[in-house]
Amino acid sequence: MKTFAKIAIACLSLFFSTRGNAQHHSKVNVEINSEEKSAYVQQEITFYNQTGDTLTSIVVNDWNQAYSDKNTPLAKRFSDEFVRSFHLAHDEDRGKTENITIIDQENLFLKWHRFEKHPDVIEINLREKLAPNERIILKLTYQVKFPNDRFTKYGWNDKGEFNLKNWCLAPARYENHRFIMYSNNNLDDITNAATDFDVTLKLPPGLIATSDLDEVNHIKDSSFSTYELTGKNRLDFNLFVEPKTTFYSYKNNNVTVETNLKENRLNDIQKAIVIDRIVNFVHENIGSYPFEKITVSQTDYERNPFYGLNQLPSFISPFPDEFMFEIKFLKTYLNNFLKTSLHLNARDDNWIYDGIQIYTMMKYIDENHPNSKMMGNLSQWWLLRGYNLTTIDFNEQYSYFYMLMARKNLDQPLGDPKNTFIKFNEQIASKYRAGLSLKYLDNYLGNDIVENSIKEFYNLNSEHITSRTDFENILKSNANQNIDWFFNTIIDSRDIVDYRFTDVSKTKDSVTFTVRNKTKTVVPIPVYGIKKNEVVFKKWLNNIKTDSTFTVPRNDADKIVLNYKNEVPEYNLRNNWKSLKGFFSQNRPIKFNFMKDLEDPYYNQILYIPTISYNLYDGLSPGIRFNNKTILDKPFIYEINPIYSPNTQTLTGSFSFLVNQHNRNTNSPFNVRYQLSGSYFHYAPDAAYTKLTPTVTMLFRENNFRDNRKQGIQFREVLVNRDKSAYSVERTENYSVFNAKYYNIKTEVTNHFNFLTDLQLSGKFGKLSTEIEYRRLFEDNRQLNLRLYAGTFLYNKTNTDYFSFALDRPTDYLFDYNYYGRSESTGFFSQQLILAEGGFKSKLDTPFANHWMATLNGSFNIWQWIEIYGDAGFVKNRHNDPNFVYDSGIRLNLVTDYFELYFPVYSSNGWEVGQPHYNEKVRFIITFSPRTLINLFTRKWF
Numbered sequence: 001m002k003t004f005a006k007i008a009i010a011c012l013s014l015f016f017s018t019r020g021n022a023q024h025h026s027k028v029n030v031e032i033n034s035e036e037k038s039a040y041v042q043q044e045i046t047f048y049n050q051t052g053d054t055l056t057s058i059v060v061n062d063w064n065q066a067y068s069d070k071n072t073p074l075a076k077r078f079s080d081e082f083v084r085s086f087h088l089a090h091d092e093d094r095g096k097t098e099n100i101t102i103i104d105q106e107n108l109f110l111k112w113h114r115f116e117k118h119p120d121v122i123e124i125n126l127r128e129k130l131a132p133n134e135r136i137i138l139k140l141t142y143q144v145k146f147p148n149d150r151f152t153k154y155g156w157n158d159k160g161e162f163n164l165k166n167w168c169l170a171p172a173r174y175e176n177h178r179f180i181m182y183s184n185n186n187l188d189d190i191t192n193a194a195t196d197f198d199v200t201l202k203l204p205p206g207l208i209a210t211s212d213l214d215e216v217n218h219i220k221d222s223s224f225s226t227y228e229l230t231g232k233n234r235l236d237f238n239l240f241v242e243p244k245t246t247f248y249s250y251k252n253n254n255v256t257v258e259t260n261l262k263e264n265r266l267n268d269i270q271k272a273i274v275i276d277r278i279v280n281f282v283h284e285n286i287g288s289y290p291f292e293k294i295t296v297s298q299t300d301y302e303r304n305p306f307y308g309l310n311q312l313p314s315f316i317s318p319f320p321d322e323f324m325f326e327i328k329f330l331k332t333y334l335n336n337f338l339k340t341s342l343h344l345n346a347r348d349d350n351w352i353y354d355g356i357q358i359y360t361m362m363k364y365i366d367e368n369h370p371n372s373k374m375m376g377n378l379s380q381w382w383l384l385r386g387y388n389l390t391t392i393d394f395n396e397q398y399s400y401f402y403m404l405m406a407r408k409n410l411d412q413p414l415g416d417p418k419n420t421f422i423k424f425n426e427q428i429a430s431k432y433r434a435g436l437s438l439k440y441l442d443n444y445l446g447n448d449i450v451e452n453s454i455k456e457f458y459n460l461n462s463e464h465i466t467s468r469t470d471f472e473n474i475l476k477s478n479a480n481q482n483i484d485w486f487f488n489t490i491i492d493s494r495d496i497v498d499y500r501f502t503d504v505s506k507t508k509d510s511v512t513f514t515v516r517n518k519t520k521t522v523v524p525i526p527v528y529g530i531k532k533n534e535v536v537f538k539k540w541l542n543n544i545k546t547d548s549t550f551t552v553p554r555n556d557a558d559k560i561v562l563n564y565k566n567e568v569p570e571y572n573l574r575n576n577w578k579s580l581k582g583f584f585s586q587n588r589p590i591k592f593n594f595m596k597d598l599e600d601p602y603y604n605q606i607l608y609i610p611t612i613s614y615n616l617y618d619g620l621s622p623g624i625r626f627n628n629k630t631i632l633d634k635p636f637i638y639e640i641n642p643i644y645s646p647n648t649q650t651l652t653g654s655f656s657f658l659v660n661q662h663n664r665n666t667n668s669p670f671n672v673r674y675q676l677s678g679s680y681f682h683y684a685p686d687a688a689y690t691k692l693t694p695t696v697t698m699l700f701r702e703n704n705f706r707d708n709r710k711q712g713i714q715f716r717e718v719l720v721n722r723d724k725s726a727y728s729v730e731r732t733e734n735y736s737v738f739n740a741k742y743y744n745i746k747t748e749v750t751n752h753f754n755f756l757t758d759l760q761l762s763g764k765f766g767k768l769s770t771e772i773e774y775r776r777l778f779e780d781n782r783q784l785n786l787r788l789y790a791g792t793f794l795y796n797k798t799n800t801d802y803f804s805f806a807l808d809r810p811t812d813y814l815f816d817y818n819y820y821g822r823s824e825s826t827g828f829f830s831q832q833l834i835l836a837e838g839g840f841k842s843k844l845d846t847p848f849a850n851h852w853m854a855t856l857n858g859s860f861n862i863w864q865w866i867e868i869y870g871d872a873g874f875v876k877n878r879h880n881d882p883n884f885v886y887d888s889g890i891r892l893n894l895v896t897d898y899f900e901l902y903f904p905v906y907s908s909n910g911w912e913v914g915q916p917h918y919n920e921k922v923r924f925i926i927t928f929s930p931r932t933l934i935n936l937f938t939r940k941w942f
Contacts, residue, residue: 005486023233024048024171024195031202031224032241036145037092037156040169043140045086048133051174055130057123058138059179061192065120066184067095067147067155070750070779072119073183078151079749080708081423086151087749088781095155097169105137118183122169140169150216150575152186153299160207162241163299166190170236172842175345175892182907185419187426188303188339192235194465199229199309204239210247212295212340217661223818231291235343257298260334261505263325274326278333281364282735286356290341294333301332305727307428308374318376318838321445323369327361328856334360343465350418351434351491351682352471356454358435359442362395363451369394387593388600389631398432399566400598400632405429406496406571407633409662409670412705414466422705436569437490442648443567444524444540445479448494453478485523490569493523499562500575502547511560511580512551516546519571528564529557535564554580573601599630604695611641614928615830616821617682618652635660645682652688654679669713679815685822687725691815693718700787709746715739718814728823730802735862737762737814750777758791765803766794785859785867787839796878804848806883807838807855807875818927826920832875832904833923840871841923842887842907868893869902900925 025046032039043418047056049147063563066074070087078086102110102124106374112124124763130136144167166184173191174182178192201209213229220226233239240247246260247564250272257275285291306327334357343354365372372394373379379390392400405411405425412425414434421430425551442450450535453475460466460474465845472487480492489495498518505512511529521544529537529552538556541548561912562576570576591603599605603873607630611623636659643653656677663670682688696717702709719736744755752775760767769791779784791805798804809830812822817836822830833841837855855873862868870888877883893900902923904912 025194026168026170026195026197028197028199030168030199032162032207033203033789034160034162034204034207034241038146039144040486041140041142041144043142043169044140045140045171046135046442047130047138047171048135049130050133051177052132053177054132055126056131057125057335057778058126058136059172059181060169061115061120061166061172061190061631062097062119062121062122062169063184063190064095065114065166066144067151068097068119069094070308071746072188073117074120077185079751080706082249082749083151084749086704089148089151091146093150094145098143099325100140100142105139107139110138114179118181121181123170136759144168144233149299153303158610160243162239163297164239164241165518167239169743170195172343174777175465175467180345187347187418189418190236190349190516191345191347194233194235194343196232197230197237198235199227199237201229201239205226206243208243208245209239210242210245210294210295211292212258214292233290235340238297239924240295240297241478252276252279253285254279255291256293257296257333258293260298260330261296261301261325261329262298263321263328263780265321266325270322271325273606274322275330277368278326278330278364281367282334282337285360285363285455287317287701288336288457289337290462294336294337294340296329296332300336301328304331304335304427306331307401308870315498318378320377323372323376326815327588330361330364331357344461345467347418347473349468351414351430352468353386355414355434355438358398358432359438359450359454360887362398362435362439365394386591388598389596392598394701396566398436399569402429402433402436402569403632406569410705411492411494413492415487415488418569420704420706424446425705433569437486439485439571440490440567441475441483443526445481445483447480449480450475459645489521489523489557494499494664495519495523496571497521497523497568498571498575500572501560501562501578503549504560504578504580506554506580508550509554511550511557513560513578514545514549515541515544515562520545525563525568525569525570525849526565527552528561529555530559530561530564531557533553575600576601589601599634599807602626605630614820615681616824617642617647617648617685621652623653633660646686647685648682652681664844667701667703669700673697673701675701683722683815684725685729688720688817689723690719706747708748709744711744712742714741714743720815720920722811725823730800732800732802732813735762735764735813739814743910751775761794762803764797766796767803767805768792769805783861783867785857787835787857789837789839789857789873790852790854791837793850796850798850801850803846804850805837805853805875807847807849807873808833808840808843808851809847810834810837831920831923833900834927835897837875838871838875840873840887841869841889841902842883842904842912842921844885844887844908844911845878846883846885849875849877853877859893861893865893867893895926898927 002843016367018082024681025310028519029042030039047058059636066072069075075086088744100112102125104110109129110124111125112122114120115123115140124138126136146162146164146167146579149155149157149163170192170846172814173193181602182191188328189296196720197213199213203209205222205225207225209227211229213231215227216230217228247258247572248260250257250259257279263271265361338353338357346353360916369594373390374392374394374397378384384390402411410422412421412430414430417427421740438450445701457471457474462469478484496519500516500518501513502516503514522538522543526540528535536557537552541550558581559577565574565664585878588604589605591600592606592608595609596607597605603865605628606626608624611625613623621643623641625639625641627639629639639656641653641655642651654677656675659674677695678692680688681689693716695714697712697714700711716739717736720734722733724733740759742757746753752773754773756771758769769789774786775783803813810817812819817834819834820832823921824830838853838855840855853873853875855871857871859867859869869891872886874884887904889902891900891902904921906912912918
C-alpha cells in the first residue's frame with residue numbers, strides 16, 4: 001500500500017507539473033513618486049487557464065486597497081484588536097488603488113468591480129469565455145497610493161523609505177472550481193496564483209532598490225534610476241526602496257541573502273558565519289531554495305518577532321549577542337523561505353508553515369545550542385536559580401506558551417483558517433503548538449520519518465501548487481503505523497490531552513501501573529523510568545481509552561513518569577509521576593518564589609510579592625501577597641494578602657479562594673467560577689468593615705473566538721459587618737445583600753456597547769437597575785459617549801439614604817468600588833468620581849433617590865481628548881414629585897476609564913464656574929490598580 005501511495009503521488013506530481021508549464025506571466029512597469037508616496041503602474045498579465053474549467057471572469061487581488069477607508073476588513077480587524085492608529089490617521093496616510101483601466105488583447109475595455117465583503121479583491125468580466133488551456137492577455141493601468149508603514153510596517157515612512165509587499169494586482173489562486181477570495185487581514189497570507197514576474201522599476205534620483213527578485217539590469221541617468229527585475233514561479237515579491245541602502249549581501253553555495261537585520265554589536269564576519277550556518281542547516285533539513293536570492297529584513301522580524309526575546313529590555317541581555325542575532329535570523333529566514341517556496345493556501349493551511357518553521361527551529365537549537373535555557377544567562381544568577389522559568393530548556397518554552405491559552409480555555413484547532421485565530425494564538429500559541437505537534441509525531445514515529453516527509457513535501461512544491469492533503473498523504477505513506485489520530489485530534493480539534501497514574505505496584509524486577517485517560521482523548525503517550533534523573537527505560541503507550549494496566553521491566557527505576565520530556569502537548573503535568581521509593585516520597589515539597597514563576601510539576605509553589613495599597617484611613621499600607629498563581633492558570637487559585645495599616649497600627653487585608661471550571665465543549669457557559677473572597681479595611685478614621693462574599697460566575701462567549709463580545713451571569717451574597725464610627729451618622733452596621741447580575745459587553749476601537757442588569761435583595765430593601773453604555777468613534781475621529789441608567793426600589797423599608805440610589809457619589813454599601821476616601825463629604829477625596837448609578841459630576845441638592853432614578857450621561861470630543869459632557873435625569877423620592885436635574889462641563893479624557901478630569905460649567909446649581917471654591921467642584925477618575933491597567937495592554941491579544 002505504501003509503495004502504491006508513493007507511485008500515485010509521483011504520478012500526480014508529473015500530471016500537475018506538465019500543467020504547470022503554462023505559467024501566468026506579469027510584466028509590471030512601475031514608476032514611483034517619492035513625494036506623493038505613490039506609483040503609476042502599467043501592467044500586462046498573461047493569464048493561462050490551468051483550472052480545467054471554462055472561465056467567464058478572472059479574479060485579481062488588490063490588497064493595497066485594504067488601507068483605503070475605515071470600513072474594510074483590515075480596518076475592522078484593527079478595531080477588533082484595539083489598534084487606534086489606523087482609525088485616527090489622516091487620509092493622506094491611507095493607501096488605495098485608483099484610476100484602474102483594463103483592456104484585453106483586442107484593445108477592448110473590460111468591466112470590473114469590487115466585492116462588497118472583499119473591497120480589496122477585483123473581478124474582471126471577460127468578453128468571451130476562456131476555455132481550459134487557453135490564455136488571455138490583460139493590459140492594466142492604475143495608480144497606487146501607498147499607506148504609512150506605521151499600520152502594518154508596509155508602505156512609506158518619514159525617512160523616505162518604502163517597504164512594499166502585496167501592492168500590485170495579481171491573479172488569485174483557483175481551487176475547487178472557484179477563485180479564492182480572501183481580504184487583507186494583515187496576516188501575510190495572500191493567496192496569489194504562481195506567476196512569472198518581469199518588473200521594470202523607475203525611481204527618482206537618490207533612491208536605491210533591493211528586492212528578492214533577480215536583478216537583470218540597472219541603468220542610471222539624470223532623470224531616473226531604472227531596475228529590471230525578474231522572478232519565476234513566484235506568489236509575490238518584496239521590494240525595498242531607500243535613500244541609502246541598509247541591506248548587506250551574503251552569498252554561499254545555496255542562496256544569496258540580502259538582509260538589514262539589526263545587530264550592531266556583531267561585525268560582518270560574525271554575521272556571515274551565523275547566516276552561512278543557518279542557510280546550510282535549512283538546506284540540509286528542508287531542501288534547496290528555488291530562487292537565487294532571498295531577503296531577510298528588520299521589518300519582517302518586527303512583524304513576527306521571537307516572543308520572549310523581544311519582550312526583554314536591551315540592558316538585561318540574558319543571551320549573547322551572537323545568539324540574539326542567530327535566533328532572529330533563523331526565525332525570519334525560515335518564515336520567508338517557506339512562504340516563498342511552499343505553494344499552499346496560506347490562510348487555510350497555515351499550520352503547515354508554522355509547524356515546519358518551529359519544528360526546524362527546535363531541531364536547530366537541539367543541535368547547535370543543546371544547553372541553552374529559556375531565559376539565557378539568567379539561569380546562572382544565584383538569586384534566580386530556584387525559578388523554573390530560568391532553568392527550563394530553551395525549547396520547552398514553546399509548550400508553555402501554548403499551554404497559556406489552553407489553560408484559559410482560549411486555544412483553537414490548528415487546522416482552522418488563520419484569520420479566525422485571536423491574536424495571541426495567531427502569532428504565538430498556535431504557531432508554537434504546530435511545531436510541537438510535528439515534534440511529537442517525530443518522537444513517536446522515529447526513524448526521521450517526519451523530517452524525510454517534510455523534504456518530500458517541499459520538493460513536491462517545486463512542481464505544482466499543494467495542499468494539506470498532499471502533506472497528510474506523504475506523512476501517512478511514510479509512517480509505519482496508523483496516524484489518523486494526529487490529524488483528527490492534534491490538528492483538527494481542540495481536545496486536550498491529560499493522562500495520570502492511578503495504581504502503581506512494584507517488584508525488584510518490574511513495575512505494574514494503571515494509567516487513566518482523564519479527558520478521553522486517545523493519543524499515544526510515553527512512560528519513562530527514571531533513576532537519579534537518568535532515563536532507564538521508555539515505552540510508548542497506545543489506545544488508552546479507559547483505565548489501562550501495564551507491566552514493564554523496572555531496570556532499577558526509582559520513579560516512573562508519564563511524558564517526562566513533555567513530548568505530548570499535555571494539559572497537566574502535575575499528575576504524571578509516581579515515586580517507587582515509598583509513600584512519603586509522593587509528597588511534593590513546598591517551594592517559595594518571589595513574584596512569578598512557571599508551573600513546576602514537582603513542587604507545591606507558593607509565590608509571594610510585596611504590595612502597596614492606599615486609602616485615606618489606613619494610609620500608605622505595605623503588605624505581602626501569598627498565592628499560587630503561576631504564569632499558567634490553575635483549576636484552584638488562592639490569594640492571601642495581609643496588609644499593615646500604619647494609620648491605625650492594625651493588620652488589614654484580603655483573601656480569595658477560586659475554583660475554575662472550564663467547559664471545553666460548550667460556550668454556554670465556557671467557564672464557571674466558584675469564589676469565596678473577603679476583605680478587612682477601614683472605612684472611617686476609627687472604624688473598619690469586614691466583607692465576606694461567596695460568588696458563582698458563569699461566563700459565555702461567541703462561537704467565533706475573535707468576537708469581542710463577553711457575557712456573564714453572577715450570583716453572590718455580600719455579607720458586611722461595619723464597626724461603629726463617631727465620624728458617621730449612618731448607624732447601619734451589619735447587613736447582607738443577595739446580588740444577581742447579567743452583563744453583555746462588546747468593545748473595540750470604533751464601538752463599545754455594555755448592557756448590565758443588577759438585582760439586589762435584602763431584608764429591608766429590594767432594588768432593580770439597568771445600565772446601558774454606548775461609545776462610538778466616527779469617521780471624522782469624533783467620539784460620542786452615552787450612558788443610560790435606570791433603577792427602582794422593589795420595596796424599601798429603610799429610613800436612611802445609605803442604600804438609596806446616588807446621583808453623583810454612590811455610598812458603595814457593597815464595598816465594590818476603589819474609593820480612596822469613601823466617608824469623605826468635603827475635601828479632595830470627596831471629589832473622586834466613580835462613574836456608577838446616576839453618573840453626575842456636579843454635587844446637587846438632591847444627591848439620593850429612595851424610590852427611583854433615571855439618568856442619561858453623554859460626552860462628545862471637540863478636540864482630541866478634550867470633550868464636552870452633559871448629564872440629565874429624574875430623581876424620585878417617596879412622597880415627592882420627580883425632580884429634574886442636569887449638569888454640564890468639560891471632560892479631559894486622557895485615558896478612558898483610567899485617568900479623567902471633569903470641570904463643571906453649568907448645572908441645576910447654576911453657573912458653576914463663577915461660584916466660590918470652584919476647585920472643590922472638579923472631579924477626577926484615577927486608577928492605580930496594576931491589574932486594571934494591564935487590561936489596556938492585554939485586551940488586544942485575547
